[in-house]
Amino acid sequence: MPQSAPGPGSARSGPGATNAGTTPPDPATVEKLRATIGSLSTATLRQLDADLPWYRGLRPDERSALGMVAQKGIASFVNWYQKPVSPAWVLSDVFGTAPTELTRSISLQKALQLIRVVVQVVEDHVPFLAPEPDQGPLREAVLRYSREVAFAAADVYARAAETRGSWDTRLEALVVDAILRGESSDALRSRIAAVGWTSQAPITVMVGSAPEDPNASLLHELRRITGRLAEDVLVGIQGERLILVLGGVRDPAKAYPRISELFGPGAVVFGPEAASLVSASSSAQAAFAGLTAARAWPDAPRPVSSEDLWPERVVSGDATARSELVHTIYRPLLAASNGLEQTLSSYLELGHSLEATSRSLFVHANTVRYRLRRVCDVTGWDPLLPREAYVLHTALVVGRLAQESRPPDAGHPGAGATPGRTPRATPGAKTRPTTAGRPRSL
Structure with a gap:
């Protein structure tokens, strides 16, 4: 019997709904789908190679991982078509075999292009997979399933981005702390390279009070504004203090006052220029010493040089x-x-x-x-x-x-x-x- 579209009374009420009230799919169609998983997977890989230039340029291990994702996606569709359940399984069933590094080399846009090709291949084979009365429900099932896979892919990439962002923030904090403590080691140089610091210009450290209730949006705003005024920036928040390590500041006479507006109330002090991040400890120490002594000069400009x-x-x-x-x-x-x-x-x-x-x-x-x-x-x-x-x-x-x-x-x-x-x-x-x-x- 063909699978009917859900009516108003059977619409899914949430991610855990099971499409109760729909007609079960024809067992013969399900068996034919299972028998053609291999051929569909082969056709999908050929189509990926023909339609997506970036797919042809991938390393063999990346192509293999994407091919496994496509094959698992088709196999999982057969299970889902037989018994529609919560889409939560898609995360582990389809993307569980893909390595974490895949999200770094393949963008979300490319992942969605891959899903589109897989869906197109399955749709093109619908006339060969089901009799004419069952083709309409099968196409509808393919579209609904592709939606679930697309949302699952977005979720995978969102989680990867959150994990990467959390790690980058912790690594940035470690670099700032090492600069303040005056470390000069291979480990510090490695961390500097890991945070993506590229500026070869002189370094300036600016310190002051942190704004009230610092959060992720504040850090994003700091990086957005300072990114227009300097070549590179590291942000550190230690208790009630905000530390900015600025590399290659463009037009300090205009940039420093603008950057000082990002700090909380009170004095903002910048240290002398340093040649590199590894030697920026002297600038940081001078800035903190100036911040401690700034209360003795109530009319000091903002920002004020530690000198x-x-x-x-x-x-x-x-x-x-x-x-x-x-x-x-x-x-x-x-x-x-x-x-x-x-x-x-x-x-x-x-x-x-x-x-x-x-x-x-x-x-x-x-x-x-x-x-x-x-x-x-x-x-x-x-x-x-x-x-x-x-x-x-x-x-x-x-x-x-x-x-x-x-x-x-x-x-x-x-x-x-x-x-x-x-x-x-x-x-x-x-x-x-x-x-x-x-x-x-x-």
């Missing part, structure tokens, strides 16, 4: 900031001679007065102006701006304290850069911003 927070970091006990002030400001001033250190000291101690400084040093006021410009050229910090004068004053204090235990190195490079560190300013070229208090890196 702009050198004075606050020194007060909070940061030895790295103290060393940076000595090597990048104090020692270059001593090496430059021409009375720069003495002129700067007098200018700061006499209330930033050019006239008082000129009288104290017995020189003309224009000479004081010239020497202060030279201070800016040598150090990159302008003593005529109150905030930068505070940084210079702090450098003089920590430099003199350092002299008591270690004499200044007269042979230290005049640019004041520590080994492997880019100088803050090139002598003779003023690159500092003209507005007081703005981050120097912007």
Whole structure:
């Protein structure tokens, strides 16, 4: 007897429905279907090879796995046609033999193309599989079954994507944690390659408070926005802090303020540039030290460079900031001679007065102006701006304290850069911003 279409009273009410109320299929048709499984499978493989160019380019093991999926799909259709039941079995019965790696090499779109070919082959053979009265119900059964298989395929790929996304997130968190701890090992390099990092540009680490209730959509939004502003990005959330490792930031003057909007309330600090992810620990440590000390500068810009927070970091006990002030400001001033250190000291101690400084040093006021410009050229910090004068004053204090235990190195490079560190300013070229208090890196 032909299988009738389900009426309103027999419609499936959920995924576990069994099509109760329909007429059982003709046993002769079922037996003929079972007898032709092999020939249908062979015809399907030939059709796949003829219709799908990408199928011909697969490796032999991938072609074999897809052929097994097609064969299992046809065999399972026969069982389903004989007794329609819940589609939950499709996941294990059809796709259970396919390796997990198949979802990586075959996209969902290609999987659906394969299902379409299989369905088309079975439909083309309907006239040979059933007498004319049974052909209509058989075609309907093929279409309904193809729908279940398509949904099952989508479910397989969705689960694979979720698993892959969870693993990628955990791996990304491990890389960020390793960078913060200063690891430099083959394992870290392997993890960096695994997360897909490709940027060869300098690295910057930006830290601040995490937004309230961080979730998967927040991480997606972070990656979407930062992806337009930088070549690569790693995102890490540790407790209440958000860490962004940015590679190849395009136009930092515009990118940093935009990225800072993604953080929660409070200060946002970015560290100095590092050459690579493996050496980005120094940038991360400077950024976290700046974040700790930022509360001492309530009017700090957002974001603010960790180098702009050198004075606050020194007060909070940061030895790295103290060393940076000595090597990048104090020692270059001593090496430059021409009375720069003495002129700067007098200018700061006499209330930033050019006239008082000129009288104290017995020189003309224009000479004081010239020497202060030279201070800016040598150090990159302008003593005529109150905030930068505070940084210079702090450098003089920590430099003199350092002299008591270690004499200044007269042979230290005049640019004041520590080994492997880019100088803050090139002598003779003023690159500092003209507005007081703005981050120097912007």
